[in-house]
Amino acid sequence: MLKDRRQSISEIIEQRGEISLHELEALFPDVSSMTIRRDLDYLETENKIVKIKGGAKSISHLSRSLLHEIEGDYVQRKIVNAEGKRIIAEKAAPLAESGRSIFIDAGSTMMQLARLLKIGRYPIVTNAVNVAMELSQNQSATVNLIGGALNRRNMCVSGAGALDHMRHINIDIAFIAASGYSVEDGFTNGSFDEYELKRYVIQKAKKTVILMDSTKLGKTMPYTFCNPEDVDILIMDKEPDETLRAIANKAGMTIM
Amino acid sequence: MLKDRRQSISEIIEQRGEISLHELEALFPDVSSMTIRRDLDYLETENKIVKIKGGAKSISHLSRSLLHEIEGDYVQRKIVNAEGKRIIAEKAAPLAESGRSIFIDAGSTMMQLARLLKIGRYPIVTNAVNVAMELSQNQSATVNLIGGALNRRNMCVSGAGALDHMRHINIDIAFIAASGYSVEDGFTNGSFDEYELKRYVIQKAKKTVILMDSTKLGKTMPYTFCNPEDVDILIMDKEPDETLRAIANKAGMTIM
DNA sequence: GATATAATGTTATATAATAACACAAGAGTG
DNA sequence: CACTCTTGTGTTATTATATAACATTATATC
Numbered sequence: 001m002l003k004d005r006r007q008s009i010s011e012i013i014e015q016r017g018e019i020s021l022h023e024l025e026a027l028f029p030d031v032s033s034m035t036i037r038r039d040l041d042y043l044e045t046e047n048k049i050v051k052i053k054g055g056a057k058s059i060s061h062l063s064r065s066l067l068h069e070i071e072g073d074y075v076q077r078k079i080v081n082a083e084g085k086r087i088i089a090e091k092a093a094p095l096a097e098s099g100r101s102i103f104i105d106a107g108s109t110m111m112q113l114a115r116l117l118k119i120g121r122y123p124i125v126t127n128a129v130n131v132a133m134e135l136s137q138n139q140s141a142t143v144n145l146i147g148g149a150l151n152r153r154n155m156c157v158s159g160a161g162a163l164d165h166m167r168h169i170n171i172d173i174a175f176i177a178a179s180g181y182s183v184e185d186g187f188t189n190g191s192f193d194e195y196e197l198k199r200y201v202i203q204k205a206k207k208t209v210i211l212m213d214s215t216k217l218g219k220t221m222p223y224t225f226c227n228p229e230d231v232d233i234l235i236m237d238k239e240p241d242e243t244l245r246a247i248a249n250k251a252g253m254t255i256m
Numbered sequence: 257m258l259k260d261r262r263q264s265i266s267e268i269i270e271q272r273g274e275i276s277l278h279e280l281e282a283l284f285p286d287v288s289s290m291t292i293r294r295d296l297d298y299l300e301t302e303n304k305i306v307k308i309k310g311g312a313k314s315i316s317h318l319s320r321s322l323l324h325e326i327e328g329d330y331v332q333r334k335i336v337n338a339e340g341k342r343i344i345a346e347k348a349a350p351l352a353e354s355g356r357s358i359f360i361d362a363g364s365t366m367m368q369l370a371r372l373l374k375i376g377r378y379p380i381v382t383n384a385v386n387v388a389m390e391l392s393q394n395q396s397a398t399v400n401l402i403g404g405a406l407n408r409r410n411m412c413v414s415g416a417g418a419l420d421h422m423r424h425i426n427i428d429i430a431f432i433a434a435s436g437y438s439v440e441d442g443f444t445n446g447s448f449d450e451y452e453l454k455r456y457v458i459q460k461a462k463k464t465v466i467l468m469d470s471t472k473l474g475k476t477m478p479y480t481f482c483n484p485e486d487v488d489i490l491i492m493d494k495e496p497d498e499t500l501r502a503i504a505n506k507a508g509m510t511i512m
Numbered sequence: 513g514a515t516a517t518a519a520t521g522t523t524a525t526a527t528a529a530t531a532a533c534a535c536a537a538g539a540g541t542g
Numbered sequence: 543c544a545c546t547c548t549t550g551t552g553t554t555a556t557t558a559t560a561t562a563a564c565a566t567t568a569t570a571t572c
Binding site for chain 2: 132162
């Protein structure tokens with residue numbers, strides 16, 4: 001049946017992200033390669049796939065890769081420490097299991113985390129549009145997107161409306177991103193609105209987890225949103241040095 | 257210079273959405289086609305484009321087309337009346353000029369409207385994530401995204417949080433989508449949460465504009481969110497029949 | 513069951529992608 | 543300043559893929 005076959009092809013591509021014509025030929029031995037080509041033509045007009053040389057790609061997969069790179073200076077970030085961020089996200093994901101109400105901050109590390117949380121059904125609150133879309137696409141989670149002004153640079157919501165929204169939501173575990181940490185200034189970030197929100201969430205959350213890759217160490221950004229004393233767990237991609245370890249011990253902050 | 261050329265190519269593709277290799281060859285006569293191929297290879301690894309047979313496509317354009325089709329049953333909708341929706345959006349866009357605070361509802365017609373509003377800098381409130389992203393991508397508008405539970409089917413926010421959020425926002429003009437209209441039941445839609453929000457917004461807005469394509473006429477969905485008396489302007493893609501015209505006259509609703 | 517329409521198959525042809533090697537230009541380095 | 547190493551580029555032959563046009567088979571409709 002034509003409709004079924006096209007549906008199947010669509011689903012396969014959706015699942016794998018990309019496939020070669022030859023693979024499809026093998027999967028559908030009953031029809032000729034020309035038929036499959038025509039199926040791909042059809043799916044392309046439906047904006048489900050793009051035909052590439054020798055196969056096809058899923059548009060929604062391509063779009064997802066875009067979501068991961070929304071941040072303005074993404075090229076840099078991507079190169080600098082994509083690996084570190086993955087490591088951090090993998091450490092953080094299991095922590096989410098225990099929470100009944102989770103907050104996820106904006107940022108590319110958080111995007112990685114969102115991907116890993118796919119399986120499971122946590123009620124999740126976030127201020128990042130890309131995180132919300134990622135979470136909602138593939139799972140049964142309840143996603144609560146905070147309202148407020150949308151920052152076009154990083155697709156993140158903040159401002160007075162956001163604070164207001166949070167007022168009625170209780171958070172078990174908050175996963176917060178930091179753009180800098182230094183002994184003098186603590187955990188810092190670069191935008192006032194986001195600073196306000198982070199502060200507020202940390203204050204409300206029963207447990208605060210900071211996700212920060214090692215390149216942020218020693219950097220100071222304009223706003224200090226919290227200090228080690230306010231943090232339960234700090235997750236990094238590398239082992240902390242002695243100074244940081246000592247500070248953490250004193251402040252009761254676990255480093256993972 | 258390699259970097260400049262790649263940047264240019266990237267921008268051209270970004271702008272046009274798609275281009276053929278031959279066109280690029282013509283635009284860059286100083287380099288061989290092989291060089292351009294290699295540039296495209298590079299841009300592909302950067303997730304900016306997809307190479308297709310004989311050229312390339314911009315990923316962000318592809319993603320945008322996805323935003324337009326997020327609704328679950330989009331295949332149907334798309335075929336039924338994409339043209340009608342464009343007509344409606346074109347009629348509605350100029351109305352937005354006069355408002356100082358605008359609300360835009362979720363839905364594919366609204367997505368068309370969002371595209372047309374690109375030029376200008378309206379402060380815009382919306383509950384549709386795709387509309388918000390579209391608006392924020394290409395312009396100087398202030399976009400205010402309503403908070404609440406994210407509906408994964410249509411990427412639209414609703415629920416108690418959404419109502420709460422709206423409480424402090426004043427709306428000059430509200431552009432609302434309707435899924436059905438009938439004489440007996442008025443303007444209707446299919447989800448309770450969205451119904452609540454629509455009602456609330458209409459009640460708050462100084463001016464209510466309903467956007468509805470002609471295929472919705474005579475249909476009734478589960479929830480009546482308003483009646484002609486509550487509406488200032490109804491925009492459709494076709495001329496109304498006599499019955500509707502009479503009702504509109506009586507209710508003080510202008511039909512465009 | 514006859515006719516129209518849609519779906520599929522087949523082939524030849526045109527088109528584009530790739531790989532492999534060759535060449536040139538610039539950046540360090542001794 | 544020669545050198546060689548890297549990087550960017552060009553050329554060609556080869557391979558792979560897409561297209562177009564027509565032939566064939568299924569499916570629906572009356």
